[in-house]
Amino acid sequence: MDKLLLIDDEADVQYSFRRIFDSAAIELHTASSGEEGLKLVPKLKPDLVLMDIRMGTGMNGLETLRRLRQHDARLPVIMMTAYGTTQTAIEAMKLGAYDYLLKPFDVPKLKQLVADALQAARAMRQTVSCQPLLESEDYDLGIVGRSAPMQEVFKLVGQTAGTDATVLITGESGTGKELVARAIYTHSRRAEQPFLAINCAAIPENLLESELFGHEKGAFTGAATQRIGKFEQCNGGTIFLDEIGDMSLPTQTKILRVLQNGSFERVGGNQPVNVDVRVIAATNKPLEEAVAARSFREDLFYRLNVIRIQLPPLRRRREDIRLLVDYFLRKYARARSRPPGAIHPDALAALERHHWPGNVRELENVIQRSLVVGKADAIMLADLPAEILTERPSVTAEPAPAAAPARVPEPGAANEVPALARALFAWARAQRTLKVLPAVERELVICALAETHGNQVQAAKLLGITRATLRKRIEKFGIQRELSIH
Numbered sequence: 001m002d003k004l005l006l007i008d009d010e011a012d013v014q015y016s017f018r019r020i021f022d023s024a025a026i027e028l029h030t031a032s033s034g035e036e037g038l039k040l041v042p043k044l045k046p047d048l049v050l051m052d053i054r055m056g057t058g059m060n061g062l063e064t065l066r067r068l069r070q071h072d073a074r075l076p077v078i079m080m081t082a083y084g085t086t087q088t089a090i091e092a093m094k095l096g097a098y099d100y101l102l103k104p105f106d107v108p109k110l111k112q113l114v115a116d117a118l119q120a121a122r123a124m125r126q127t128v129s130c131q132p133l134l135e136s137e138d139y140d141l142g143i144v145g146r147s148a149p150m151q152e153v154f155k156l157v158g159q160t161a162g163t164d165a166t167v168l169i170t171g172e173s174g175t176g177k178e179l180v181a182r183a184i185y186t187h188s189r190r191a192e193q194p195f196l197a198i199n200c201a202a203i204p205e206n207l208l209e210s211e212l213f214g215h216e217k218g219a220f221t222g223a224a225t226q227r228i229g230k231f232e233q234c235n236g237g238t239i240f241l242d243e244i245g246d247m248s249l250p251t252q253t254k255i256l257r258v259l260q261n262g263s264f265e266r267v268g269g270n271q272p273v274n275v276d277v278r279v280i281a282a283t284n285k286p287l288e289e290a291v292a293a294r295s296f297r298e299d300l301f302y303r304l305n306v307i308r309i310q311l312p313p314l315r316r317r318r319e320d321i322r323l324l325v326d327y328f329l330r331k332y333a334r335a336r337s338r339p340p341g342a343i344h345p346d347a348l349a350a351l352e353r354h355h356w357p358g359n360v361r362e363l364e365n366v367i368q369r370s371l372v373v374g375k376a377d378a379i380m381l382a383d384l385p386a387e388i389l390t391e392r393p394s395v396t397a398e399p400a401p402a403a404a405p406a407r408v409p410e411p412g413a414a415n416e417v418p419a420l421a422r423a424l425f426a427w428a429r430a431q432r433t434l435k436v437l438p439a440v441e442r443e444l445v446i447c448a449l450a451e452t453h454g455n456q457v458q459a460a461k462l463l464g465i466t467r468a469t470l471r472k473r474i475e476k477f478g479i480q481r482e483l484s485i486h
């Protein structure tokens with residue numbers, strides 16, 4: 001149940017809120033003055049505060065807001081204001097209010113705003129850890145994975161969390177980019193400060209700039225009042241720019257400036273605004289290609305790419321599938337207050353074979369859906385969706401990376417191996433974080449095993465190494481499962 005605290009001195013506003021939020025999901029508390037509200041908050045620990053800006057007696061709304069934020073910067077506060085006092089509402093946004101509402105209320109809008117703020121508050125408070133503790137009552141949201149590439153991710157999360165560095169998280173859709181961003185935030189020095197996530201692809205291009213940086217009154221048609229953007233509102237906190245590859249070039253320019261010197265101008269304004277915000281960015285688009293196509297600024301790319309966390313696709317870490325299935329079985333059992341369900345070995349094997357184009361999100365959906373369609377307490381093979389059952393088990397050699405820019409020599413040409421290696425090295429240098437030798441070694445092992453249908457003796461011969469060495473490589477790169485299926 002969510003706790004909502006209303007701070008308003010008018011009895012009829014309190015009355016109408018009781019009627020509007022008369023639901024089992026919300027517990028409404030009221031206070032009639034700023035002082036009373038401030039006293040109540042530490043005891044009550046509300047999830048959201050709604051407060052009138054102008055109160056008849058005592059401390060005004062802005063001062064109360066300032067003190068509330070000193071107490072807990074993550075507590076969302078929605079300010080309520082009558083027409084004609086929007087300037088004060090804008091001041092409230094600069095102080096970090098979640099949003100403001102005009103009186104008289106548009107009830108559906110009020111309910112939507114309350115729902116959004118509660119969700120943002122929950123997301124900020126939920127600790128994301130790399131070792132989810134499902135056993136405990138108050139379990140953490142976790143990033144599950146024990147495979148070598150995920151260990152690498154955990155290491156980077158740990159290393160970057162304590163710094164204020166900009167982080168770029170890349171990976172296919174559903175690989176857990178947002179989860180990683182939240183993990184960095186929850187372990188950072190700014191964990192007590194707000195976290196705002198903005199999906200750059202979901203906001204129309206012409207509105208994104210104003211959403212992020214705000215605008216001055218009259219900046220464009222329809223800009224009737226000044227508006228405070230997310231960077232200003234989130235001062236001191238962390239901003240997660242999701243799908244940054246979809247950002248327009250002018251907005252990219254502004255982002256670059258914020259990253260370089262912490263300042264920007266509101267749209268239509270000429271006064272620099274200074275902020276202290278940590279930026280975490282994510283994208284599932286290959287930014288290197290966008291840079292080459294000149295749709296993404298190269299300087300911004302290098303600025304973001306200082307710390308890069310590359311999330312591996314699920315098919316590259318099949319050993320994690322079993323763990324993830326277990327995690328989701330427990331998660332959904334908990335949601336339904338039931339003991340965790342089980343999975344039949346054949347069903348698990350099918351999941352371990354699947355190609356997972358939608359990665360962890362797809363796996364989570366499959367588990368959730370199978371629990372619903374299944375009749376027994378265990379997920380059986382027949383409960384799985386058709387696309388998993390009909391997929392032909394295959395030896396999944398990954399497609400080769402995008403064509404190397406350097407020329408590949410003709411087979412049989414003199415010195416072809418050195419030439420190939422040099423071409424590869426030149427290509428790899430452009431991928432600043434790629435560990436080229438292990439990556440190439442891993443691909444070669446996969447190719448050889450794929451060619452020989454998993455026959456290790458033959459594969460070792462093709463590679464010119466002993467079987468024992470091949471085994472060590474298979475182990476090291478975690479490719480056993482990927483190829484032991486025929």
Ligand SMILES: Nc1ncnc2c1ncn2[C@@H]1O[C@H](COP(=O)(O)OP(=O)(O)OP(=O)(O)O)[C@@H](O)[C@H]1O
Pocket residue numbers: 142143144145171172173174175176177178179180283284324327360361364
């Ligand atoms: N390693 C993981 N352990 C547990 N849950 C995970 C893991 N990775 C992803 N998930 C879950 O999968 C879903 C998708 O993750 P998330 O939203 O972070 O992906 P994404 O990479 O941001 O995807 P997109 O590019 O589509 O936005 C979420 O419900 C998330 O909790």
Ligand SMILES: [Mg+2]
Pocket residue numbers: 177178242
């Ligand atoms: Mg995402």
